[in-house]
Amino acid sequence: MKKYLLLLGTIYLGSGVAAEPVKAVKPAQKKETAKNTNQPQVLATQVIKGQNEGAEAYKWFPNTAKATPTYTINAEDVKTKVNATTVEDTIRYAPGVLIRKRFMGDPNGTLGIRSSNSFQTAHSMVYADGMPLHNPLRTTYSGAPRWSMVSPSEIDSAEVLYGPFSSQYSGNSMGGVINLITKMPEKFEAQMDATGMFQTMHRSGRNETLMGYKTFISAGDRFDKFSVWASYNRFENEGQPQTVNAAALSTAAGGTAVTGGEGYQTTTGAPAIAYGDIGVAQQTTDLFKAKFAYDFTEELQGRFTIAYEDRVGKVDDPNTLLRDAAGNKVWGGGTAAGLSTSTNYRTAAGRFAVPGSVFSVSDSQRQALNYGLGLKGKISNDWSIDTTASFYDAFKDRTISSNLNPSHPLNQNKGQISDEKPWWATYDLKLATDKFMGRNDLSFMGGYQFNHASLNLDVYDTNNYTAGTVGARTNDSGGATQTNSAFSQLEWRFLPDWSIMAGGRFDHWQALDGHVRTFGATNNIQNYADRDASRISPKASLEYSPDKWTFRYSFSKAYRFPIAEEMFASLSRLNSITTAAPGLGPEDGYFHNFMTQYDIPRGYVRANIFFDQIHNEINSTSVTINGQTTTTFQPIDKTEAIGVDLTYQQNEVFNLPVDLMANTTIMDKRIIEHNPIGTNSANYTGKLWDRIPRLQINGSATYHITRPWAASVGVRYRSDSYQTLSNTDTAANVMGGTDESTFVDLKTSYQLPINPKLKSTITAGIDNVFGANAFENHPYPQRTYFVSASLKY
Secondary structure, three states: OHHHHHHHHHHHHOOOOOOOOOOOOOHHHHHHHHHOOOOOOOOOOOOOOOOOHHHHHHHOOOOOOOOOOEEEEEHHHHHHHOOOOOHHHHHOOOOOEEEEOOOOOOOOOEEEEOOEOOOOHHHEEEEEOOEEOOOOOOOHHHHOOOHHHOOHHHEEEEEEEEOOOOOOOOHHHOOEEEEEEEOOOOOOEEEEEEEEEEEEEEEOOEEEEEEEEEEEEEEEEEEOOEEEEEEEEEEEEEEOOOOEEEEEOEOOOOOEEOEEOEEEEOOOOOEEEEEEEOOOEEEEEEEEEEEEEEEEEOOEEEEEEEEEEEEEEEEOOOEEOEEOOOOOEOOOEEOOOOOEOEEEEEEOOEEEEEEHHHHOOEEEEEEEEEEEEEEEEEOOOOEEEEEEEEEEEEEEEEEEEEOOOOOOOOOOOOEEEEEEEEEEEEEEEEEEEOOHHHOOOEEEEEEEEEEEEEEEEEEEEEOOOOOOOOOOEEEEEEEEEEEEEEEEEEEEEEEOOEEEEEEEEEEEEEEEEEEEEEOOOOOEEEEOOOEEEEEEEEEEEEEEOOOOEEEEEEEEEEEEOOOHHHHHOOEEEOOEEEEOOOOOOOEEEEEEEEEEEEEEOOEEEEEEEEEEEEEEEEEEEEEEEOOEEEEEEEEEEEEEEEEEEEEEEEOOHHHOOEEEEEEEEEEEEEEEEOOOOOOOOOOOOOOEOOOOOOEEEEEEEEEEEEOOEEEEEEEEEEOOEOOOOOOOOOOOOOOOOEOOEEEEEEEEEEEEEEEOOEEEEEEEEEEOOOOOOOEEOEEOOOOEEEEEEEEEO
């Protein structure tokens, strides 16, 4: 009941806004927009006018994030340069952005920006038309944004904001913010897309071709001031096995004699054996979506969006390389009761342990509803509004796993059922003007935000996982967080080409209903006291922008409060144990950025130098031993990151039909101070931060062969990095490590001249052309082929 009352309250707060006469856009705003887009001269008016006239009021709002380094991608670039099967692919080549997309359709496509790694998902925020897609409850591998709530075909532009330099974003933007803007129709339109994909996979004794497809259908129209758009997107794919089953080798005596397995090593380089994998990852997603918009005036639009997602996952074909003396497959240890246990085996290489649960099979399903109401545009001659109330509810999120492989001789169909109950409600109100107090040299933005997020995790035993029979509950943990925030900032253009901005943000955070309960022979029930905290975050920037140059220094102090999983998720599952930290306090950071940009014809050259210093930065440490992963959270006293990103982008280079883009991010992040807690905690002072590549390079070249035909090549390079704060994982091409990688991607598209009213496009592409074998904890896809056809009326 609480979540529905909160939803009604947030929608009520966003209602009742009256419109007044409107006013034209100022030239100064167009200039600033030009400096923050990929194509400054071509797209100078896109953020204001847009390619879709029906969406111009929804897009138009004063630029309140001028102090923040920004990178923008438009739909045309994605269409010609990126093999975009899911929406996170649209920002694939953005500087300093790393998405751990393990395979096409990955539900755990975690996001890292700049000095926040891809497991610090609470440091990044993602919005689609103002509705949050980031997960305010979970972090690490399970904290990925809900990317699948948006289809790539509906994207008009994507904007990456680096760092917490705008007061309108909380400390959860320590890494950055991604804003996705989607299309609305100006007249009747219909679109149909179909994509086929297949990956040639050669790992762990498998030589297979994995296949998938994506279909997208949409239609929309505009009736005077009212517009409507609806779509259905289906995605189905087979991904390579996400875990190579391996174990360290021992010279100890004993163990059941077996044959098979492959020579391997642990992340530290110790001898190991690879004895199989967990099976092909099969994912199916159905997304139903509708958007409704109404133009109150030419520059004020309200929009309602509703989306329903049904996501199904399956892993049912684990592979074992081990054979007993009779030639039968070996599936690890098991008990007479049908439970998993660890059993020692021996080959000529040595002794190793294999738990039966590493060969288990699993089914998962997530059904979620996401809807929101927004209003954006001018409400008077000088003032504009941007307000959104939204609600996300994964009302079914269940994973069923077996204890043992179905082919295990001791299997009795016993297993575990994990139920997750996440939901969140948000309200965001911003008011802004570029003529504050009637002065042309003052701009003001202020507003209020409300966020409530609730999580509960339940684990049950089951005596029949095939039927999904729910047995005794073994774990129950969870809690909620709630934040009320007020923010404002003032910009003063005190001299020609000079401006200064100062602002602040007040956050009042609460932790509610925290609890951890375990059940069994001895019940352990612990309820945590509610607590709260308040912080003020100042922001400031100074800019000098003569002619084609822009110089800007930005400063921010930001606080990031802990989320529900970090404080309350404490549970034991078949292959993982999570230990929470209910007493965690907020992260406290200082952020600096100095930007220099020079606009060139149809492009720009840009450099950003940044320095981040964070106190009590929360780190998630995961250790996997013989298939069992243990995760804990701990605050690190002080970290520092220094880096530079360099970007060059230009279309029609030397007036030729060639577009070029290249960006480089060079960064060093390490632990400056660490006071270990507990006798078994290592001192990480001086160590490099985990999962942060010290060098990232992205580049693309596009040749427009003819007006309807284009071909593009893209390159993504990442240096290797550590997966642990101990910096001991130095082995390459092994499960649990992160490798240096170079992925080369190709794409070509051709628009068929079928009918003047029809746009029919055929595309073909290859990701990872050279079949690089790289790991980021899990293995990345090998060479993958795409063929797509699109028809739009």
